[in-house]
Amino acid sequence: MNIERPQERLFRGDGGTYDDSVLLPEPPPWRRPRLDGEAAQRPYLIGEKQVEVVNAALRLRRPLLVTGAPGTGKSSLAHAVAAELGLGPVLVWPVNTRATLTDALYRYDAIGRLRAEERGTNDIGSFMRLGPLGTALATLHEGRPRLLLIDELDKSDLDLPNDLLFVLEEGEFTVPELARLSEGQAEVAVHVQGSQEKVRVRHGTIRCEDFPFVVITSNGEREFPAAFLRRCIRLELPEPGPDQLEGIVRAHFAEDLQQLETLWPRVQELIRSFTQRRSLGGLATDQLLHAVHLLQQGVQPEAEHLREAVLRELSHGGGR
The missing domain is CATH 3.40.50.300 (P-loop containing nucleotide triphosphate hydrolases)
Incomplete structure (x- = not known):
């Protein structure tokens, strides 16, 4: 997997030209198109x-x-x-x-x-x-x-x-x-x-x-x-609790558990922040997975502007 280094930007927004040395990282496993007739293999955990x-x-x-x-x-x-x-x-x-x-x-x-x-x-x-x-x-x-x-x-x-x-x-x-x-x-x-x-x-x-x-x-x-x-x-x-959320994160990032373990304290902090914000207006579990994926790629999802974009309560913008 091509991991984005900390602070490295894919899109610079400075009017620059195409740079073929910039590699696009692979998307999360759940955002990869399925082949014709292929059943979904996304991990799913319920009580x-x-x-x-x-x-x-x-x-x-x-x-x-x-x-x-x-x-x-x-x-x-x-x-x-x-x-x-x-x-x-x-x-x-x-x-x-x-x-x-x-x-x-x-x-x-x-x-x-x-x-x-x-x-x-x-x-x-x-x-x-x-x-x-x-x-x-x-x-x-x-x-x-x-x-x-x-x-x-x-x-x-x-x-x-x-x-x-x-x-x-x-x-x-x-x-x-x-x-x-x-x-x-x-x-x-x-x-x-x-x-x-x-x-x-x-x-x-x-x-x-x-x-x-x-x-x-x-x-x-x-x-x-x-x-x-x-x-x-x-x-x-029901909405999954902290322990179930940890299990969901581990299941979705099973291919990269070793790297995830080095980030686990920050992942746990994301889970705590997620559960607190969810009580204010509802959050989808997908949003937590998105934040963990960004963290894994060297992005700082805890930054206020990214937190508002990725972990924004559904009551503020609708959602399924």
Whole structure:
């Protein structure tokens, strides 16, 4: 790893020209792009009680509704489960106020198909792609169920949680555009999300072979309907304490523990400062990891201007 020496600057901000002797240091492990199809391998640590709740949801094959303050690792939990259990790349549905159930199930390019028909082709499957929820129901990963992350459901339209109930409970859905086809076109191959794979759909209906494991995150910005909550296993992620934060830091910097040990008194001071500032307005664990990475590279994250940039409370600038 190219370690930045103390006080060495990458960007000088003095109007100078490009200097090819300045080497860019490697990014933190969690900021390195993954290869196609590669599952996340970022270390993830939670308490024993939380692990038991996750396992209950896995055994019951019920959606896991994860709540907690921003930065407690709600979304990361889904990637950790998928990596540890070999469920393949996580299928992610990031929810916003415009999200609809249909978007998560499939997308149909009606205009593209119309133009193709004008050219004499009529393969409707080429103009259809399953969304993250549709793919989770229609596919397996090496014989195992897929993992679907429905991220920040509390940002959705009020009706979306109820719209999800039938699909999550029954594990099936119908594509009207395919259901209307003639008997001679009863079986259609459609694309899935995240790969070149196609699945065959008969009579417009997709049924899962095995229920996917669904992780739903919420920042607690709204209440969900009782019928929806009844079908979920609920997990509240607490903010990690100092001892757990030390374990998280050691896990994320396992490749450089020897160097980290020489800096450990300063790392502990960062952890103390982090926990104190977190009580004022909320901080995400990622922010502590960023500060430790800068410290490891010879930067002084304790300096006031960097502390305000890297360890700024989420209540002052928003955050997930």
